[in-house]
Amino acid sequence: MTYTPHKPPIAESPDELRKRIPGWGVDLDAKDRPSVPKLQFQEDFTGAHWEFPERQPEKYPRERSVEHGMLTPVFGIAQPPSGVAGAIRRYAYTYSEGRTAHWLLLIAADRVDAWEHHLKSFLTLRPDNPITETGVKAEFTHNGLSSRFGQNRADVKHQWLDPVIVGGPWIAAAGIVYSGARSVARSLSLVGSDGHRQVH
C-alpha cells in the first residue's frame, strides 16, 4: 500500500481484463499510439503539395492577432466586422492575446452584436423570437421535467438562472420600449388636447 514501496494491487489480472473487454491492451505498446511521441515529422506533408500555400485574396482588411507576423495564407470570411460591434472588435485586435483587454473587449462586442442584430431583425419580416430561438419548446416535447427531477443532477441548482440571464434583457428592453411608447403617447395626447404643447 501507499505507505510502503508496493503499488496497491489491481483486482483483475490482464487475462481477466482481456476476456472481459474487447481490445484490452492492443495499444499497450506506445509505438502503436498515433500521437506518441508528440512531435513526428510527416514526410508526406499529409497530402499538401506546397511548402508554403498559395495566398487567399484579402477582399477586406482582415482583422488579425498582433502576435502573427503576417496575415495567414488562408482565413475565414464568415462574418466580416460590421457596425458598432465590428468597431469594438477591430479595436480589441490592437491588443495581443496575452492582454485581458483583448478578450474582454471581444466578449463585450459579442453582446453588442447580439443587440444590434435583435434591433435590426425588428425591421424585417422575421423578427428575432426568444421563444423559438432558445429551443425551449423541447422542454415540453422531450421530458423537460422528468429529465431533471428525482435524478440527483448538479446542474438543476443553477438552471433557474438561464431564463433570467437569457430572458431578463428582453423583458428589460420590452419595459423600456413600453415606457418610451407611453411617454410619446402622453406627449401626443397633450399636443392633441389644445393644439400646442404646454410649456412649463
Place this chain on the structure above:
Amino acid sequence: MRVEEKDRPKTEHPNDAIVRVQLAAICGSDLHPHHGMMPDTRIGHTFGHEFIGVVDEVGSSVRNLSVGDRVMVPFNIFCGTCWYCARGLYSNCHNVNPNATAVGGIYGYSHTTGGYDGGQAEFVRVPFADVGPSTIPDWMSDEDAVLLTDATATGYFGAQLGDIVEGDVVIVFGAGPVGLIAAKSAWLMGAGRVIVIDHLEHRLEKARTFAHAETYNFTEYGDIVLEMKKTTDWLGADVAIDAVGAEADGNFTQHVTSAKFKLQGGSPVALNWAIDSVRKGATISVMGAYGPLFSAVKFGDAMNKGLTIHTNRAPVKRQWPRLFEHVRNGYLKPSELVTHRIPLDDIAEGYHMFSAKLDGMIKPLVVPSAA
C-alpha cells in the same frame, strides 16, 4: 439559434472544396460558443465542426479529391506544411487562423478559431481539401464516420495523453461522448482499472455498458476527491482525464462565474478534482476545452504534486489509421453513442436538449433537410 437561408459558399482559395453535408453532429464544444463563452462569436455564424458529406466543387489546385467523393472532414482546418503541421500537430496549424496564435483553425467555432462557417448546414467551405478530408471507407457506417471527425478521435487522443502503462488506475471526469471514448480507449492502452465520474445517471449507465467502467455519481458523495483516495488505497489514481471542460458543474460559484457571467475562461471544477484525485507524479490529460481568459485552477497542488499535464485539441487525422482499425475490429463502436437524430430545421431544440441534457441525450446527430 435559428435556421437561415444563406448563399452557397464559394471557393475562396485554389485548394478549397465545397462539401454538401450529409450528416453532422453537435459536440460538447459547440455549447461554449452557444453559451457566449467563446469570444468573438459573431451573429450569423454557422456552427458545427463534426460532419461528413459529398464533394460538390473543388478549387483549381485540388488533386486528391474529386466531385462526388464521399468525405469525412476532421474538425481541424490545417495546411499540412507549417512548422506544426509538418510535425503532426494539425490542431495547432499556424497558417489558417489569423485571429489568434493560441488556437488553430476550427469549423464553425467563432472568429477566435479563424472565422470559418461550420457544418451544421447544407453546404460548407472546406479549406486545404488535399490535406484534411479523407474518403469514407466502404465498410464504415455514416454514423461511425461522422463521430470519427471529432468525439472519437478526441477521446482516443485523450487516453494517449495520459501516458497509460499496464495496470494503471485511470479516472475519467465526464461521461459525455469524449469521456466515454476516452474510458474505452484507456482499456485499449492497458489500464488496470477505469473509473468514470459524472452526475447524469443515463451517461453513467453508458459508461458501465459501453466503456466497461466503474462509475461514481459525484452528487452522491460529499467529497468525490476523498472518495477517489479511499478507493485507491490512499494513493490516488495514476492518470486522470478531464473530459468536462469549461462548463463543469459541482461547484456553484465556479460554474456561474464562468458559464453565466464570463468572469473566467472556464469552470475548472473537474480539472481541480483531477489534480487532487491523482497520486503525486501522476499525469493529467486535459481534453475539456477552456476559454482564453484565466481560470481558477489549483495550480499549487499540481506543482507540489509534481504532476505532468498534457493538453491539446485533438489532431484528428493523425488518429485515423489506427482508429479505423479499432472501429473495424469492433474494439470501438462510436455509433453506439448516438441517441438522437435532429432535423436541421429543429436545430434550436436540439441545442437546448443537448445543453440541458434532456431526454437521456448523449450524442445528437444533425440531419440537413436536403440529405
